[in-house]
Structure formats: structure tokens, C-alpha cells
Amino acid sequence: MVRKGSAAGSAGAKIAMGSLGTACVHAGEEKHGKAGSLTTDIAQTAVFALPNVARLRDIVTGKSSEYYYTRNANPTTAAAEEKISVLEGGHGCVVTSSGTSALLAAVLAVCEQGDEIVSMLDVYGGTIKLFEVVLSKLGIKTTFVPYTEMSRLESFCSKKTKLIFLETPTNPTLRCVDLAAAARVGHKFGATVVADNTFATPILQRPLELGCDVVLHSATKYLGGHSDLTAGAVVSRDEALVAKMRDMSVTTGGVLDPGASYLLLRGLKTLEVRVEKAAKNARCIAQYLRGHKKIARVIYPGFEENEGHEIAKKQMSDFGMMVSVEMKGGGKAAERFINSLRLWYLATSLGGVESTVSYPVLASHFNCSKERLKVLDVSPATVRLSVGIESCGDLIGDVEQALGQ
Numbered sequence: 237m238v239r240k241g242s243a244a245g246s247a248g249a250k251i252a253m254g255s256l257g258t259a260c261v262h263a264g265e266e267k268h269g270k271a272g273s274l275t276t277d278i279a280q281t282a283v284f285a286l287p288n289v290a291r292l293r294d295i296v297t298g299k300s301s302e303y304y305y306t307r308n309a310n311p312t313t314a315a316a317e318e319k320i321s322v323l324e325g326g327h328g329c330v331v332t333s334s335g336t337s338a339l340l341a342a343v344l345a346v347c348e349q350g351d352e353i354v355s356m357l358d359v360y361g362g363t364i365k366l367f368e369v370v371l372s373k374l375g376i377k378t379t380f381v382p383y384t385e386m387s388r389l390e391s392f393c394s395k396k397t398k399l400i401f402l403e404t405p406t407n408p409t410l411r412c413v414d415l416a417a418a419a420r421v422g423h424k425f426g427a428t429v430v431a432d433n434t435f436a437t438p439i440l441q442r443p444l445e446l447g448c449d450v451v452l453h454s455a456t457k458y459l460g461g462h463s464d465l466t467a468g469a470v471v472s473r474d475e476a477l478v479a480k481m482r483d484m485s486v487t488t489g490g491v492l493d494p495g496a497s498y499l500l501l502r503g504l505k506t507l508e509v510r511v512e513k514a515a516k517n518a519r520c521i522a523q524y525l526r527g528h529k530k531i532a533r534v535i536y537p538g539f540e541e542n543e544g545h546e547i548a549k550k551q552m553s554d555f556g557m558m559v560s561v562e563m564k565g566g567g568k569a570a571e572r573f574i575n576s577l578r579l580w581y582l583a584t585s586l587g588g589v590e591s592t593v594s595y596p597v598l599a600s601h602f603n604c605s606k607e608r609l610k611v612l613d614v615s616p617a618t619v620r621l622s623v624g625i626e627s628c629g630d631l632i633g634d635v636e637q638a639l640g641q
């Protein structure tokens with residue numbers, strides 16, 4: 237049982253998988269309002285009034301942890317942080333203005349000029365750009381490891397490696413990486429191991445329990461869950477590291493507005509039920525597509541023929557809410573299929589209650605060279621489906637009519 241308003245980290249590491257639904261609803265929630273409202277109030281303010289100079293002195297010298305400026309801390313954001321920390325089994329969380337700013341906070345907390353990052357190549361395109369274009373300007377070099385080379389991860393690391401970056405399942409080919417094995421390699425080199433858990437969510441996969449040091453989320457996706465906010469989060473069991481990530485987030489300014497924090501908090505309450513329904517729908521849709529004559533390949537971690545199926549079985553409690561397909565007939569067939577869908581929206585995000593379809597070569601992988609696309613196993617025939625929580629029969633019916641066009 238999670239107690240309301242428990243201090244960050246106190247309950248986190250103890251939450252058992254079976255209690256996740258309770259944690260979704262109750263963790264972090266506190267009655268902030270004078271009227272004792274059941275839900276957490278939105279502290280829609282940029283700044284807090286202080287009673288006297290002595291209080292200000294206490295805050296800036298660290299004697300008091302009271303709120304004084306929202307960029308530094310805000311009670312609504314703190315409630316969302318507590319809930320995510322508990323769900324991931326962490327001892328603290330920093331919520332940020334996007335998944336990208338969460339990544340920046342984590343990297344800046346760990347790396348300095350001259351340090352190196354070893355990252356999977358099969359990660360979100362924006363992550364690659366941040367590593368290649370931005371961090372290289374700061375003298376932080378990244379070595380990318382293709383999925384097929386991940387069993388040799390150690391050979392890409394050196395004593396300069398300060399951070400290992402992992403994402404599993406990957407986008408859009410849903411490849412799964414052994415988080416425990418990668419964490420062991422990273423720790424041999426004294427590196428901080430960061431896992432992007434956006435596609436799995438803490439309901440299906442808990443990287444901190446598998447030995448990773450930091451869990452990262454684009455909370456824009458499943459954590460928010462309603463396609464109505466942009467946010468990110470980083471969680472760790474190392475409180476000193478959480479403090480450093482917070483300092484980097486506050487200093488670089490990538491914090492979340494209290495109104496968006498409230499939406500995140502509200503979305504999180506239904507995370508478990510949304511994930512369970514969407515994962516069930518995804519399984520049905522993958523099975524339907526598997527036998528279809530217009531589909532060359534169904535990519536779904538739940539299928540034995542899928543790369544990483546055994547890993548997914550070991551470290552995930554279900555196979556996720558995403559399904560990708562390769563169409564027979566290449567790019568033209570893919571476009572026709574997408575354009576013919578009526579219920580599924582063409583949208584370049586994922587993780588909302590609505591089912592959406594994305595076309596990776598014109599979205600997440602638009603800037604990839606042909607060579608890189610080949611290594612990533614993405615082609616114009618690849619279509620990515622983010623399965624929502626609608627009635628499965630309606631989703632399959634729409635896919636059926638679209639494939640019939």
C-alpha cells in the first residue's frame with residue numbers, strides 16, 4: 237500500500253509489481269488545498285511569497301526546502317515526480333519539459349568535456365541528434381553500437397566511457413536489449429547506465445531493478461497518455477545523482493510548467509489500465525496482421541521469430557503496445573495503407589489513448605542515410621502502429637478495410 241504524500245523515495249524501491257495500480261492512483265498525491273481537495277492542487281504560480289528575509293536566507297542556504305521559485309521546485313511537479321519515482325522503484329525523479337530535456341539533464345549530470353558516451357544506434361532519432369550535434373560541441377563524444385553488435389558492447393567501451401545509453405524496445409523495429417547484461421558491462425567501466433523506458437513503461441519493465449542507474453522517459457507518450465502534453469522524466473536510486481540531474485535541469489531551464497505537471501499527474505493515475513488494455517489490443521492486432529497476405533513481416537516482441545523475443549520474455553511482463561509491419565509492395569503500399577485508415581490517426585507520436593500510425597522514413601527516421609536505415613532495418617515499407625485503448629474489433633476492422641484498398 238502506498239501512503240499519500242510519502243516523501244520522495246521512501247516507498248519507491250519497496251513497491252511490488254502487484255501494487256503498481258495502487259501506486260498509479262495514490263503515490264505522490266497530497267492534499268495541498270486549503271479546502272482539502274481530493275486531488276492534488278495545481279500550484280499555477282511562477283513564484284511563492286515568503287513571510288520574511290530569514291525564510292529566504294534559510295531557503296538559499298539549504299536550511300529549508302520550502303518552495304520559492306517554480307523553476308527550482310513546484311508542489312504539483314513534485315507530486316508527479318514522486319508518483320513516477322515510486323512506479324519506477326526509484327529514490328527520486330526529475331520531471332522536465334520534454335524527454336529530450338530529461339536526456340540533456342542526465343548527460344550533463346554525468347559527463348564532462350573529454351568524456352565519452354556509448355549508445356545503442358537503434359535509439360530515437362532526436363537522441364542521436366542530441367549526441368551527435370549538440371554534445372559533440374561540448375567535447376562529449378558518442379560511439380554508436382548497432383543492435384547486432386550489442387553482445388560485444390564491452391569492446392566499444394573504454395575508461396573514458398562515462399555513460400551507456402540504452403533504449404528497449406526500440407523504435408520502430410521493437411528490438412529488445414538485455415538491460416541487466418548491458419548494465420553489468422557499463423558498471424565494469426564505472427559508467428552510469430541510462431535506459432529509455434518510454435516504449436515499455438514501468439508497468440511492463442523496470443530498468444532500475446535490472447541494474448540500470450537511470451530510467452528516462454518521454455512522458456509525452458504513455459506516462460501522460462493522452463497526447464496533450466510534452467514532458468520528460470529521469471529517475472534514479474542514487475539520490476546524489478538525482479540532485480545533480482535536478483541542478484542541470486533547473487540551470488538549463490528545461491523544467492515543466494505546473495499546469496502540464498497536473499496533466500501528467502492525472503494521466504499517470506490510469507497508466508496501468510491503459511497499458512494493460514493497449515497491450516492486449518496490440519497482441520490481437522499483431523496476430524491478425526501476421527496472417528495477412530499484404531503484410532511481409534509483423535514486428536512484435538511477443539512473436540518467437542522476433543529479435544529479442546527471449547529478452548522481452550525475461551525482462552518485460554507483457555510485450556508492449558507497439559506493432560510495426562513491413563508491407564508487401566514497399567513504400568507505395570505503405571502510403572496507401574496509411575492514407576486508407578479512418579480510425580487510426582496519422583501522427584508522429586505514440587502512447588496516447590488513441591491508436592495512431594506513423595511512417596518512420598518521413599518521421600523519426602527522416603534524416604537517416606540509406607546506409608543507416610539498412611543497419612536499423614527500417615525501409616519505406618515499414619509502418620509503425622501505436623495501439624490505443626479503443627475496442628479491438630473496431631481497430632482490426634479499420635486495418636482490414638485499409639488493407640483491402
Ligand SMILES: Cc1ncc(COP(=O)(O)O)c(C=O)c1O
Nearest residue numbers: 334335336360432434454456467
Ligand atoms: C523513445 C523516445 N525517447 C525520447 C523521445 C523524446 O521525447 P520528447 O519528444 O518528449 O522530447 C522520444 C520522442 O519521440 C522517444 O520516442
